[in-house]
């Protein structure tokens with residue numbers, strides 16, 4: 001799959017931009033703060049529906065303007081399509097010119113894998129960062145997953161409101177039963193998806209990691225372990241009941257899918273606690289390469305790669321491992337220096353103050 005055209009209007013630091021693209025290694029280089037990452041962000045938005053840089057849509061609109069527009073034309077094996085996003089005080093999505101009801105309707109039309117400096121948080125960050133990694137990968141592949149997640153979050157919010165009403169308004173505890181039932185059922189459904197993808201990562205990550213740490217010396221064994229409060233609806237339910245009084249006292253729900261996590265271990269030791277900086281970075285790269293393979297396996301074509309700040313983020317060895325793993329994907333690379341990736345069709349763009357020039 002590849003992106004044929006990107007058109008931006010009043011998006012971030014861009015007034016107007018229109019670029020035609022090929023299924024190449026598209027290298028975008030230029031000084032800092034010129035608009036390199038913003039281009040990747042616009043593509044990401046059309047694939048995932050939200051930014052990887054901010055939760056505030058208003059930041060995406062060029063300062064002083066009231067509406068931003070993004071348009072991306074893509075080509076897949078079996079079809080072509082166009083995604084439009086209009087951002088003002090609300091965000092509206094269109095597929096082939098037709099307005100969509102929900103953000104989730106556009107996810108999965110364009111499949112991407114993003115490599116960027118914040119990826120290190122998959123290891124070093126909070127459980128929320130790890131869930132985000134899993135949830136975005138699964139959402140791209142299983143549209144129904146987003147609906148289940150959304151229903152879960154709504155139910156969770158309602159349970160939390162009710163917990164406070166029990167505490168402050170003397171509402172009956174009996175009603176909690178309804179929320180516990182629903183939450184346990186949805187937690188279990190989420191568990192099934194997350195567990196399936198953790199297993200897929202497990203199948204791939206050992207080999208990938210061996211290749212990266214070179215020559216299969218096997219002195220580093222990587223492992224991923226899913227952590228959840230239950231494996232069945234009954235187990236999630238039991239945990240909710242067990243923590244009920246606690247939850248009422250604290251006014252929020254302390255168990256369920258929103259507390260799921262996973263551990264990455266090297267030689268049986270948690271990388272986030274005991275790993276070196278190098279091991280953390282290599283683990284992240286292994287996870288992202290596993291994601292790349294999983295998406296490829298499922299959609300049967302190469303997802304688009306976005307590599308932000310390529311040179312500063314990865315050392316030479318890791319860069320080589322990454323570019324070796326790239327097959328026939330369309331790639332967008334941003335960096336401050338002009339680079340050429342060997343054995344690939346490079347199209348080079350220089351960027352200065354949101355103006356993109358091809359071929360220098």
Ligand SMILES: Nc1ncnc2c1ncn2[C@@H]1O[C@H](COP(=O)(O)OP(=O)(O)O)[C@@H](O)[C@H]1O
Nearest residue numbers: 012013032033034035036037038059061062063
């Ligand atoms: N909403 C906005 N309106 C105008 N300029 C913006 C907006 N958001 C970010 N910018 C500008 O965009 C530039 C950063 O773009 P970015 O793509 O992150 O640069 P880089 O080339 O370093 O990746 C900065 O100059 C910043 O001030």
Ligand SMILES: [Mg+2]
Nearest residue numbers: 036037038309
């Ligand atoms: Mg940048």
